[in-house]
Amino acid sequence: xxxxxxxxxxxxxxxxxxxxxxxxxxxxxxxxxxxxxxxxxxxxxxxxxxxxxxxxxxxxxxxxxxxxxxxxxxxxxxxxxxxxxxxxxxxxxxxxxxxxxxxxxxxxxxxxxxxxxxxxxxxxxxxxxxxxxxxxxxxxxxxxxxxxxxxxxxxxxxxxxxxxxxxxxxxxxxxxxxxxxxxxxxxxxxxxxxxxxxxxxxxxxxxxxxxxxxxxxxxxxxxxxxxxxxxxxxxxxxxxxxxxxxxxxxxxxxxxxxxxxxxxxxxxxxxxxxxxxxxxxxxxxxxxxxxxxxxxxxxxxxxxxxxxxxxxxxxxxxxxxxxxxxxxxxxxxxxxxxxxxxxxxxxxxxxxxxxxxxx
Amino acid sequence: xxxxxxxxxxxxxxxxxxxxxxxxxxxxxxxxxxxxxxxxxxxxxxxxxxxxxxxxxxxxxxxxxxxxxxxxxxxxxxxxxxxxxxxxxxxxxxxxxxxxxxxxxxxxxxxxxxxxxxxxxxxxxxxxxxxxxxxxxxxxxxxxxxxxxxxxxxxxxxxxxxxxxxxxxxxxxxxxxxxxxxxxxxxxxxxxxxxxxxxxxxxxxxxxxxxxxxxxxxxxxxxxxxxxxxxxxxxxxxxxxxxxxxxxxxxxxxxxxxxxxxxxxxxxxxxxxxxxxxxxxxxxxxxxxxxxxxxxxxxxxxxxxxxxxxxxxxxxxxxxxxxxxxxxxxxxxxxxxxxxxxxxxxxxxxxxxxxxxxx
Numbered sequence: 108x109x110x111x112x113x114x115x116x117x118x119x120x121x122x123x124x125x126x127x128x129x130x131x132x133x134x135x136x137x138x139x140x141x142x143x144x145x146x147x148x149x150x151x152x153x154x155x156x157x158x159x160x161x162x163x164x165x166x167x168x169x170x171x172x173x174x175x176x177x178x179x180x181x182x183x184x185x186x187x188x189x190x191x192x193x194x195x196x197x198x199x200x201x202x203x204x205x206x207x208x209x210x211x212x213x214x215x216x217x218x219x220x221x222x223x224x225x226x227x228x229x230x231x232x233x234x235x236x237x238x239x240x241x242x243x244x245x246x247x248x249x250x251x252x253x254x255x256x257x258x259x260x261x262x263x264x265x266x267x268x269x270x271x272x273x274x275x276x277x278x279x280x281x282x283x284x285x286x287x288x289x290x291x292x293x294x295x296x297x298x299x300x301x302x303x304x305x306x307x308x309x310x311x312x313x314x315x316x317x318x319x320x321x322x323x324x325x326x327x328x329x330x331x332x333x334x335x336x337x338x339x340x341x342x343x344x345x346x347x348x349x350x351x352x353x354x355x356x357x358x359x360x361x362x363x364x365x366x367x368x369x370x371x372x373x374x375x376x377x378x379x380x381x382x383x384x385x386x387x388x389x390x391x392x393x394x395x396x397x398x399x400x401x402x403x404x405x406x407x408x409x410x411x412x413x414x415x416x417x418x419x420x421x422x423x424x425x426x427x428x429x430x431x432x433x434x435x436x437x438x439x440x441x442x443x444x445x446x447x448x449x450x451x452x453x454x455x456x457x458x459x460x461x462x463x464x465x466x
Numbered sequence: 467x468x469x470x471x472x473x474x475x476x477x478x479x480x481x482x483x484x485x486x487x488x489x490x491x492x493x494x495x496x497x498x499x500x501x502x503x504x505x506x507x508x509x510x511x512x513x514x515x516x517x518x519x520x521x522x523x524x525x526x527x528x529x530x531x532x533x534x535x536x537x538x539x540x541x542x543x544x545x546x547x548x549x550x551x552x553x554x555x556x557x558x559x560x561x562x563x564x565x566x567x568x569x570x571x572x573x574x575x576x577x578x579x580x581x582x583x584x585x586x587x588x589x590x591x592x593x594x595x596x597x598x599x600x601x602x603x604x605x606x607x608x609x610x611x612x613x614x615x616x617x618x619x620x621x622x623x624x625x626x627x628x629x630x631x632x633x634x635x636x637x638x639x640x641x642x643x644x645x646x647x648x649x650x651x652x653x654x655x656x657x658x659x660x661x662x663x664x665x666x667x668x669x670x671x672x673x674x675x676x677x678x679x680x681x682x683x684x685x686x687x688x689x690x691x692x693x694x695x696x697x698x699x700x701x702x703x704x705x706x707x708x709x710x711x712x713x714x715x716x717x718x719x720x721x722x723x724x725x726x727x728x729x730x731x732x733x734x735x736x737x738x739x740x741x742x743x744x745x746x747x748x749x750x751x752x753x754x755x756x757x758x759x760x761x762x763x764x765x766x767x768x769x770x771x772x773x774x775x776x777x778x779x780x781x782x783x784x785x786x787x788x789x790x791x792x793x794x795x796x797x798x799x800x801x802x803x804x805x806x807x808x809x810x811x812x813x814x815x816x817x818x819x820x821x822x823x824x825x
Contacts, residue, residue: 271763271764271798273767275764276762277764277800280764280765280767280768280772281767281769321741322741322762323741323762324741324742325743326762363722364741364742381682382679382680382681382682382720383683383723384682384683384723403681404635405630405632405634406635406639435682439630441632441636
């Protein structure tokens, strides 16, 4: 996956760079997940954290959707919270969602957090990257990922998921200096962690700002985008990212209110959730970035003909250049695996360029 | 509150109609709620449903924020789900959020639901409206409300709140005809229920589409806006609404992706959540409607000077005509009552028009 010859580069990487493609590439957020019977079989004998911590198991489930559907990219099996324990936060994953045992709500707790060495503290991630690349044997590029600083802060401060984000807003608005100190530690951790993933061999990275959409536009700029930019700028300057032209994807779930700012993140690719039409995003952000998205994950509950119709609609709105097809958010556990196949097939057929050699 | 003389009409009603005002009126979603010590004192001796079902208690808590802050509008104490039991749905309110014991997930269950007579089945609401109006003695107009059809469908189908809305999306996309049959029953119920509230004496109504923001723009039009419009059109034609020029407010939480469609709802006032700048909403929807919003409820955790600064920012963006100040969503239980006072005072002072007789 380290070739720099455009002709032989994978579709996914070419689309990230807005280069010509024979057809639109597709992968799916949470493609290694509970909707897949093969994944559930592994989970029957190992916990979620076991999968994250055991390179052999992470490799097995990462490869499952590649074997099953031939997606155009693989994504490292892990969790956006996996970088928090080395900072000093205790996480667990009961069935109801992640829990942080020692949430961070004041300056003293923030000051106690460390910016860890990612290779020393998360060797299992780097080893998983190497094993996955061996297992992929060039079939698809591998995406590494991390949580964005703001999104990680919401978990660290709330102690898990939240509805109202009262503690987070209390910190941001009650003590902005402390909030920025925490965001900076998160950003430094994430930047080093993603750089280590690139050094271990991932071909692209995605930064998930899953909860940036709870902010007003001014607060999005100040607390989410500013620190995502910090991570992106650090990565951009990293020798391995430069040498291998590793694309950087930034995904804000609920991006519609922030499009003007979103365009200036510095990322090569912007993720687009399903609540907004992708042609409106293109009109707002211009031609300088690729877009990734944006089928409503719930559309996988529709009959095949309707899935196909909606896939065609998104392909038409996104156009042939600089588009990576994806869901607008992670695939849901109850999605029908055969409907996923219908979606993949529809993207392949409906995006094939006349006269090209694809798919 | 039934006067038609503009000079003596309350600020809130004039702002809803885009008439001149001496200053911007303010009320607050969930202003009768847990952040108020007086409310918690009542809840210590009565359950949430007791408050909804007992006109004396509903009146007591509805008046509390009027007594405490002099808000420019009162809002009936009730719940958006209160119209579901007369349709045939069993609801309860444990501390974790509402639960519907018999969720509706197929055509047979939809066909069993009835469109109830609101006066016969919810007499406690109509009696609460009359008692509240007596208690208000003209101090502020009274807003009635209901859930929007789509939002009520999400609760009826999921059996409560949800993160992924898998059952709702399954119904919408898997059996659209059944989904519309359910939406139509909800819309007919809500239209009759709101008309009954107007006949009982409310001065304005608000339709809460709290969960319409989980839809793609095309699905918002098809499943949320279409049926909200149905309710609004029915209300518009109602003699008591016409005679008393009762303003209709439509609130979509997360409205940013749908602004073009939002403007065509038929409502007099559009609610605006905090994720989007209110001047952008004005630019998109034009001058035909009033706007209500949109301070981030989390800003009440900020110090007073910052609350004041942000209130001023919203007032400047919204302008003096056709604006009702509000939070962008309900006030949070941990908000400081003294910070609510700071917000109210800031709106009064910063929006006072030079040369007017206000506040």
